[in-house]
Amino acid sequence: MTHWTLMPTVAPPAPGDPAPVPVAGMTVPAGSTNASATGPASILTSGASGGRLTFRTELPGRTGQHGQWPDWVPAELLAALAATGVRAPWQHQAETAQLARSGQSVIISTGTASGKSLGYLLPALTSVLNGGTALYIAPTRALAADQLRLVQSLGLRGVRAAVVDGDTPWSDRAWARSHASYLLTTPDMLHYTLLPQHARWNGFFRRLHYVIVDECHTYSGVFGSHVAHVLRRLRRVGCHHSATDPVFVLASATISEPARSALLLTGRPVTAVTTDAAPRGPMTFAMWEPPLTGARGEAGAPVRRSATAEAAQLLADLIIEQIPSLAFVRSRRGAETLALSARRHLSDAGADELADRVAAYRSGYLPEERRALEDGLRSGQITGLAATSALELGVNVTGLDAVLVAGWPGTRAALWQQAGRAGRDGREAIAVLIARDDPLDTYLVHHPQALLGAPVEATVLDPDNSYVLAPHLCAAAAELPLSEPDLASFSESAGSVAASMAADGLLRSRGGRWYCTRRGSTIRTGLRGTDGRPVRIVEESTGRLVGTVDEPSAHFLAHDGAVYPHQGEMYLVRSLDLTERIALVELADPGYTTVAREVTGIEVAAELVRAAWGEAAVCFGDVQVSRQVVSYTRRSLETGMVDDEIGLDLPERRLATRAVWWTISPAQRAGLAAVGVDLAGAAHAAEHASIGMLPLLAACDRWDVGGVSADLHPRTGRLTVFVYDGHAGGAGFAERGFATAGRWLAATVEAIASCECAGGCPSCIQSPKCGNGNQPLAKDGAIALLNSLLAGRPT
Numbered sequence: 001m002t003h004w005t006l007m008p009t010v011a012p013p014a015p016g017d018p019a020p021v022p023v024a025g026m027t028v029p030a031g032s033t034n035a036s037a038t039g040p041a042s043i044l045t046s047g048a049s050g051g052r053l054t055f056r057t058e059l060p061g062r063t064g065q066h067g068q069w070p071d072w073v074p075a076e077l078l079a080a081l082a083a084t085g086v087r088a089p090w091q092h093q094a095e096t097a098q099l100a101r102s103g104q105s106v107i108i109s110t111g112t113a114s115g116k117s118l119g120y121l122l123p124a125l126t127s128v129l130n131g132g133t134a135l136y137i138a139p140t141r142a143l144a145a146d147q148l149r150l151v152q153s154l155g156l157r158g159v160r161a162a163v164v165d166g167d168t169p170w171s172d173r174a175w176a177r178s179h180a181s182y183l184l185t186t187p188d189m190l191h192y193t194l195l196p197q198h199a200r201w202n203g204f205f206r207r208l209h210y211v212i213v214d215e216c217h218t219y220s221g222v223f224g225s226h227v228a229h230v231l232r233r234l235r236r237v238g239c240h241h242s243a244t245d246p247v248f249v250l251a252s253a254t255i256s257e258p259a260r261s262a263l264l265l266t267g268r269p270v271t272a273v274t275t276d277a278a279p280r281g282p283m284t285f286a287m288w289e290p291p292l293t294g295a296r297g298e299a300g301a302p303v304r305r306s307a308t309a310e311a312a313q314l315l316a317d318l319i320i321e322q323i324p325s326l327a328f329v330r331s332r333r334g335a336e337t338l339a340l341s342a343r344r345h346l347s348d349a350g351a352d353e354l355a356d357r358v359a360a361y362r363s364g365y366l367p368e369e370r371r372a373l374e375d376g377l378r379s380g381q382i383t384g385l386a387a388t389s390a391l392e393l394g395v396n397v398t399g400l401d402a403v404l405v406a407g408w409p410g411t412r413a414a415l416w417q418q419a420g421r422a423g424r425d426g427r428e429a430i431a432v433l434i435a436r437d438d439p440l441d442t443y444l445v446h447h448p449q450a451l452l453g454a455p456v457e458a459t460v461l462d463p464d465n466s467y468v469l470a471p472h473l474c475a476a477a478a479e480l481p482l483s484e485p486d487l488a489s490f491s492e493s494a495g496s497v498a499a500s501m502a503a504d505g506l507l508r509s510r511g512g513r514w515y516c517t518r519r520g521s522t523i524r525t526g527l528r529g530t531d532g533r534p535v536r537i538v539e540e541s542t543g544r545l546v547g548t549v550d551e552p553s554a555h556f557l558a559h560d561g562a563v564y565p566h567q568g569e570m571y572l573v574r575s576l577d578l579t580e581r582i583a584l585v586e587l588a589d590p591g592y593t594t595v596a597r598e599v600t601g602i603e604v605a606a607e608l609v610r611a612a613w614g615e616a617a618v619c620f621g622d623v624q625v626s627r628q629v630v631s632y633t634r635r636s637l638e639t640g641m642v643d644d645e646i647g648l649d650l651p652e653r654r655l656a657t658r659a660v661w662w663t664i665s666p667a668q669r670a671g672l673a674a675v676g677v678d679l680a681g682a683a684h685a686a687e688h689a690s691i692g693m694l695p696l697l698a699a700c701d702r703w704d705v706g707g708v709s710a711d712l713h714p715r716t717g718r719l720t721v722f723v724y725d726g727h728a729g730g731a732g733f734a735e736r737g738f739a740t741a742g743r744w745l746a747a748t749v750e751a752i753a754s755c756e757c758a759g760g761c762p763s764c765i766q767s768p769k770c771g772n773g774n775q776p777l778a779k780d781g782a783i784a785l786l787n788s789l790l791a792g793r794p795t
Contacts, residue, residue: 040430055287064279067094091277097122107250109258110276112420205241217255229472254413261459301761311406312341336565338386407436437762439692443751457699460732467729471525478516558583614792615665620738658730682781683709685765698736749786
């Protein structure tokens with residue numbers, strides 16, 4: 001049975017589905033009989049980790065509705081599909097294929113594992129068999145490699161499929177350039193290689209009929225804005241070689257407003273197919289909150305058992321029960337730690353042979369390591385995998401019965417993508433969201449209505465961001481001279497940006513066209529807000545390349561003294577050279593983890609929008625941010641408690657970006673002070689909590705944004721709290737915060753007030769990245785401050 005016929009097992013409950021059923025009282029003690037006694041859901045009653053089940057719902061299965069094969073599909077393709085067990089398409093697959101065949105760009109937005117692949121493969125492979133070419137774009141190399149296996153499994157003699165990505169040897173790239181008719185690649189490879197060298201790929205581009213953009217919900221924020229311009233450049237190149245605009249087919253199981261999102265991404269109208277006709281297997285979805293421990297953290301705050309430790313125990317329990325499982329964790333370090341802990345639990349239980357079947361999967365691994373892990377998971381050699389979002393997308397891994405999500409993954413879209421990895425062969429499955437010690441995680445496990453039944457987040461793109469647009473205009477002009485209509489296809493502001501670039505000597509206008517004055521890599525920027533050059537992690541004693549990180553992450557993950565985990569091994573960073581982009585490490589296990597701390601300053605450059613909230617105000621505008629990693633803490637592996645703090649001497653980084661900020665009036669401030677509110681601590685606590693809650697309404701991670709608070713800010717002259725985008729020019733997250741400020745800040749105060757701690761903890765007002773050691777903080781003061789602000793909120 002091939003990938004596109006597998007039954008979807010989880011998606012946001014559809015209209016008509018039974019409402020989620022909360023556990024009585026929303027808190028179930030270990031050993032509750034509400035879960036089934038056998039199968040994957042039995043872990044909910046094991047009580048092995050002492051966690052608390054706060055919510056459980058059963059997502060029912062459903063039958064599918066078949067459609068008819070379009071009459072234009074070649075008999076050869078129908079026979080190949082029949083040989084893999086595909087007898088007829090689902091209705092949404094047939095509808096998508098017919099729209100694409102008619103020349104309409106289309107986005108198929110149906111549930112996880114609903115067979116979206118067949119919707120785009122039918123028109124694309126038909127075109128290839130008739131002498132055309134098709135381009136498949138994946139957000140990850142793993143997904144591109146998986147899709148290559150899928151296409152090759154059909155055995156179509158007229159389809160020459162090849163992957164060209166960062167792992168592809170030069171000899172294979174040369175073969176693909178000369179022979180490939182179905183090319184699979186990534187946005188980065190398009191940006192750095194295929195588009196700049198489009199003349200060498202003329203044979204492919206002049207026959208290009210279809211462009212497939214898979215898992216398109218991943219293209220949001222700065223990355224999505226960059227990819228939007230890469231796709232506009234692709235359309236120019238395609239039209240140049242073939243005189244026709246290729247048809248775009250986009251796919252995503254978890255995207256809000258699919259037609260609008262696809263228009264923003266491609267720059268052309270797109271029809272949406274959203275009715276899911278595929279069958280779905282039953283799934284148990286649960287939320288789990290780790291218990292408080294006896295330990296005390298910063299400022300004496302209570303500490304919960306970490307989500308990583310909880311997930312490691314549950315993963316070991318599942319493996320002992322012979323239940324193939326996948327545990328998602330937020331960070332590279334977390335994936336390594338979870339896998340190590342699960343192995344230790346299995347060894348302690350006398351199951352050493354099972355410990356060898358646990359592994360970690362994350363970005364930064366070398367290509368051969370990633371491929372071996374993917375193959376091991378498919379074959380069953382690995383039955384327990386701790387992974388980052390690098391394995392979140394549609395890689396075809398069958399036979400998984402359970403998914404553990406250690407910490408809110410940042411968006412509803414990511415949660416359903418991860419949960420949907422379980423039960424892909426139609427069996428009963430389970431997905432469990434395990435809360436971290438974080439304001440949003442705590443809020444969600446006690447307010448499931450904010451998650452289940454709610455739509456996924458709106459895609460946030462800002463193609464007009466001049467910091468994003470300018471390098472792509474330069475790259476596009478180097479590929480083909482830009483005309484005025486070309487500029488309009490990029491952005492309404494492209495003309496003024498081009499004129500500014502001409503004044504700076506980057507572009508030259510001649511004969512009504514714009515030409516690039518630069519050549520080579522100097523005109524291409526990284527697609528993720530960096531310059532694209534990674535920092536290499538090198539073992540000092542051998543010179544072996546251990547892995548890579550991007551430059552901003554190196555300040556946090558590869559500074560002097562950092563503990564860097566890789567493939568179950570721990571390395572100690574001896575030195576970081578940012579100029580040479582190299583970090584030298586040695587194999588060591590010091591028995592602690594490290595967390596970097598950053599200090600931040602902010603200046604208002606321009607206030608763009610202001611909303612009056614009675615005496616208070618909420619604003620949005622341009623800011624200048626200064627940031628510097630100044631120290632790191634050593635923390636216990638088991639409790640997360642800080643052992644000591646060591647200073648660092650890393651350079652300050654400056655960032656021109658956008659922010660949302662709010663102020664209260666002098667009278668409001670005086671009223672709070674009169675009742676004993678610690679104003680600095682209240683503003684600081686409100687800043688931390690609001691950053692933690694912004695991902696509830698914007699498609700971002702708390703690490704995508706930053707914040708600054710001041711009792712009296714020099715520019716505003718008032719108590720002010722800022723939340724800013726962590727990318728040059730802004731990423732749209734702060735703007736989304738401004739647009740939804742009422743709901744956002746109301747949820748923030750509710751999250752603080754509902755936390756069971758007395759004076760503040762990581763579940764409400766403490767931040768893991770605070771450069772001031774989470775001092776000062778005032779929980780009750782933050783509640784009073786936010787209520788004072790919200791009292792003037794417009795109705």
